[in-house]
Amino acid sequence: MSLYFGGDYNPEQWPEDVWHEDVALMRRAGVNLVSVGVFAWSRLEPEEGRYDFGWLDRVLDLLDEGGVKVALATPTASPPPWFSLAYPDALPVRADGTRLLHGSRDTYCGSAPAYREACRRIAGELGRRYAGHPALALWHVHNEYGTACHCDHAAAAFRGWLRKEYGDLDALNDAWVTDFWSQRYSDWEQVFPPRATQYLANPGQLLDFRRFWSDELLAAYTEQRDVLRAATPDVPVTTNFVFGGWVPVDHARWAREVDLVAIDDYPSDAGPAAEEQVAFAGDLARHWAGGDKWLLMESAPNLIYTPGRMHAKEPGRMLRHSLAHVARGSRGAMFFQWRAPRGGAERFHSALVPHAGPDSRTFREAVELGSALRALSEVEDGAIEAPAAIAWDAASWWALQGPGLPWEGIDYLAEARAAHRALWTAGITTDFVSLSRPLAPYRLLVLPAHYLMSDAAADAVAAYVDAGGHLVATYLSGIADERGRVRLGGYPGALRDVLGVRVEEFRPAAHGWDEAVTLNGAAWERPGVTRHRYGAGTAWYVSTPLDDEAYRELMAEAAGITPAPPRLELVRRRGDGMSWLFALNHTDRTALGPANGVDLLSGASVSGVLELPAGGCAVIREVDIVPGKPLP
Ligand code: GAL
Numbered sequence: 001m002s003l004y005f006g007g008d009y010n011p012e013q014w015p016e017d018v019w020h021e022d023v024a025l026m027r028r029a030g031v032n033l034v035s036v037g038v039f040a041w042s043r044l045e046p047e048e049g050r051y052d053f054g055w056l057d058r059v060l061d062l063l064d065e066g067g068v069k070v071a072l073a074t075p076t077a078s079p080p081p082w083f084s085l086a087y088p089d090a091l092p093v094r095a096d097g098t099r100l101l102h103g104s105r106d107t108y109c110g111s112a113p114a115y116r117e118a119c120r121r122i123a124g125e126l127g128r129r130y131a132g133h134p135a136l137a138l139w140h141v142h143n144e145y146g147t148a149c150h151c152d153h154a155a156a157a158f159r160g161w162l163r164k165e166y167g168d169l170d171a172l173n174d175a176w177v178t179d180f181w182s183q184r185y186s187d188w189e190q191v192f193p194p195r196a197t198q199y200l201a202n203p204g205q206l207l208d209f210r211r212f213w214s215d216e217l218l219a220a221y222t223e224q225r226d227v228l229r230a231a232t233p234d235v236p237v238t239t240n241f242v243f244g245g246w247v248p249v250d251h252a253r254w255a256r257e258v259d260l261v262a263i264d265d266y267p268s269d270a271g272p273a274a275e276e277q278v279a280f281a282g283d284l285a286r287h288w289a290g291g292d293k294w295l296l297m298e299s300a301p302n303l304i305y306t307p308g309r310m311h312a313k314e315p316g317r318m319l320r321h322s323l324a325h326v327a328r329g330s331r332g333a334m335f336f337q338w339r340a341p342r343g344g345a346e347r348f349h350s351a352l353v354p355h356a357g358p359d360s361r362t363f364r365e366a367v368e369l370g371s372a373l374r375a376l377s378e379v380e381d382g383a384i385e386a387p388a389a390i391a392w393d394a395a396s397w398w399a400l401q402g403p404g405l406p407w408e409g410i411d412y413l414a415e416a417r418a419a420h421r422a423l424w425t426a427g428i429t430t431d432f433v434s435l436s437r438p439l440a441p442y443r444l445l446v447l448p449a450h451y452l453m454s455d456a457a458a459d460a461v462a463a464y465v466d467a468g469g470h471l472v473a474t475y476l477s478g479i480a481d482e483r484g485r486v487r488l489g490g491y492p493g494a495l496r497d498v499l500g501v502r503v504e505e506f507r508p509a510a511h512g513w514d515e516a517v518t519l520n521g522a523a524w525e526r527p528g529v530t531r532h533r534y535g536a537g538t539a540w541y542v543s544t545p546l547d548d549e550a551y552r553e554l555m556a557e558a559a560g561i562t563p564a565p566p567r568l569e570l571v572r573r574r575g576d577g578m579s580w581l582f583a584l585n586h587t588d589r590t591a592l593g594p595a596n597g598v599d600l601l602s603g604a605s606v607s608g609v610l611e612l613p614a615g616g617c618a619v620i621r622e623v624d625i626v627p628g629k630p631l632p
Helices: 016-029 054-065 081-086 113-130 152-166 169-176 203-231 251-257 273-288 317-327 361-375 377-381 394-399 412-425 455-466 493-499 548-559
Strands: 004-009 033-036 069-073 136-140 262-264 294-298 304-306 309-311 330-335 388-391 430-433 444-447 470-474 501-506 515-519 523-526 529-534 537-542 568-575 578-585 591-599 605-612 617-622
Touching: 004 016, 004 294, 004 361, 016 054, 016 361, 033 054, 033 136, 033 330, 054 069, 081 113, 113 203, 152 169, 152 203, 169 203, 203 251, 203 394, 251 273, 262 273, 273 294, 273 317, 273 412, 273 430, 317 330, 317 361, 317 568, 317 578, 317 617, 330 361, 361 377, 377 568, 377 578, 388 412, 394 412, 412 430, 412 470, 412 548, 444 455, 444 548, 455 470, 455 493, 455 529, 455 537, 470 493, 470 548, 493 501, 493 529, 493 537, 537 548, 568 591, 578 591, 578 605, 605 617
Parallel strands: 004 033, 004 330, 033 069, 069 136, 262 294, 294 330, 388 430, 388 444, 444 470, 470 537
Antiparallel strands: 304 309, 501 515, 523 529, 529 537, 568 578, 578 617, 591 605, 591 617
């Protein structure tokens, strides 16, 4: 099976003669999969109930003749203008009561019955029409679920969700601590989505609203998935996960409902942090996929949006970033988008075929990437070796976005990224993990700002260390229970024993964060870091932010390894009697790394030392790997 290479393809934006050129160029670049129809609802159903599939038939036939497979989308992320006029109650409402209108995308309420029904209908039409089409390889439901709404439909659905979650109002009042500020509810009808209010909103309500939306949107997804499965039981179904603080989706939970985890990855930084963010996203995707393969469904070929302006991706980065994803288990590299549009809000977004056309650096790099991916098909089943894991918890992220925290600067994602960066720069391949999953396989477990912690999760962490595990936990971990209620008796509530410390007071300071730590079995190891023997294991507590170098050193020490040279990324995948070493040089100098084997990209043999030029990549099919022997 080849790795996938391609991207979002929007033929509806172009006359038919361009489609022929598209397919010819796709063949030239080695494109073998495209996502079609993602935003094509107004073309597929120009009026309610009147469908026009003729153009899509021709596109799919043409792609099929060209040997390009299709991830066929349901277009439900952008209902057409007729839909808004026919069903104004299905338009989304913001917390401040503003009802939004079409003119952009994602203008729907995921709880509105008319919207849900229209989605099932168009999905059913597509399913029936394209069942058996030879180009159809994958269903791509919707696009980036994550839009919340505060309207009356959402309110009714939220109440229904809360009733199921809590059973009775007393339990809800208890979970949300509604006796604070006289918020006690005596009737379900008094409960609303967190709409605009006078001052700080209730944090329990905000947290549950996120959880509710995750489940509500998941129900919207599974409805479409089931309609498609009924039409084409053998075609896998997915939706592309989007990652961001505004997204009320628990991807770990959703991953159980997709046949292939697919992510979109747009690093928000154009500098060296981009590489770290790529590695972070890939490791997270592998976690959601349960350690299995997944797919990079979208990434930017060139210009990326960064705050304020767009930035060009430097030459070579398209290949390096794509390989970093494949190294972490992606089944290929897909892009947004195939051809740059002439108009529309994203007219300057990069594309594999830019406005300049195929005579361009981007297209040449695309051709190079296509050929690299073809050379790598054998790695597809290799499993990734990771000695360390970071606990990832979407709900802690949401809770730490709530109001009234002791430090506004606390940013869960930044904390998780800092932990991952410290491991990444130390050369330690890292998994993400949920505390409800087995922890024993890891030599090192890291809890960055794991704010919410159930008793069961705290027990799992303690058992892990007791049995010999190494734990690094940072400030604001274990502070609250799973509902967000603060644990009493001293911070970090759920982790006091295992960490051997007790914190009576937070000391937020100008530079960020500090605490009054009392040792309770632990000892100071360096400023801001304590160390505690617990059972057969060791637990470190980080009570103040560390700089990158100190954090990297701590991770290497806790994992018991000598750190690798920074920014020479080495990731190993191991298959049946085979292994492959991905080596990516993110520096502007030649880098040397230990390797033996054949570079699948260049065909060159490597014995002992791999020499990689600045920005260079190699994928070594290794020889002489003795099972069980420590890896270089
Ligand atoms: C993605 C989205 C695409 C496109 C892209 C731009 O999040 O799925 O449709 O908008 O961002 O970077």
